[in-house]
Amino acid sequence: MMSGILDNIKCGDCMEGERRNSIAAVIAGTLFFSGWWIIIDIAAMGPEHFNNAYYLCGVFSTIAFFMINVISNAQLRGDAYTEGCMGPRGARLWLFVGFVMGFASLIASGWILFGSALDKWPGAALLLQNISIFISSLIYKFGRSEELWT
Secondary structure (H helix, E strand, O other), X not given: OOOOOOOOOOXXXXXXXXXXXXXXXXXXXXXXXXXXXXXXXXXXXOOOOOOHHHHHHHHHHHHHHHHHHOOOHHXXXXXXXXXXXXXXXXXXXXXXXXXXXXXXXXXXXXXXXXXXXXXXXXXXXHHHHHHHXXXXXXHHHHOOOOHHHO
């Protein structure tokens, strides 16, 4: 199965059923919030420290978060939504484009950090934001169990 990040963690009944989904959602939400809070901190410093175009990395990372998590594992396997324009292939293509957008945001934020003439904190904050959002999208996608929904 694709939801296997939290499968190896043993803590009694804390990773079973609905609690597993709740824990994954809280961790992913905290990481997502922290990423955007870091950029809000940079925005409070003023526009002379941070180019407004650099916010696009976080916006595209957020769009990738939604693209990755809108597709269920059943749609990827072909168990659900077998009709439509492209069926499971369309779902896989959508997920692939979401991952490409997430990785492109990470690469772009790293490029801005190491290739731009920014102060070190704004560039590092941009990279931390995109890492946080990408990790939260992975935890929210693969940390939850979808067997409860069927």
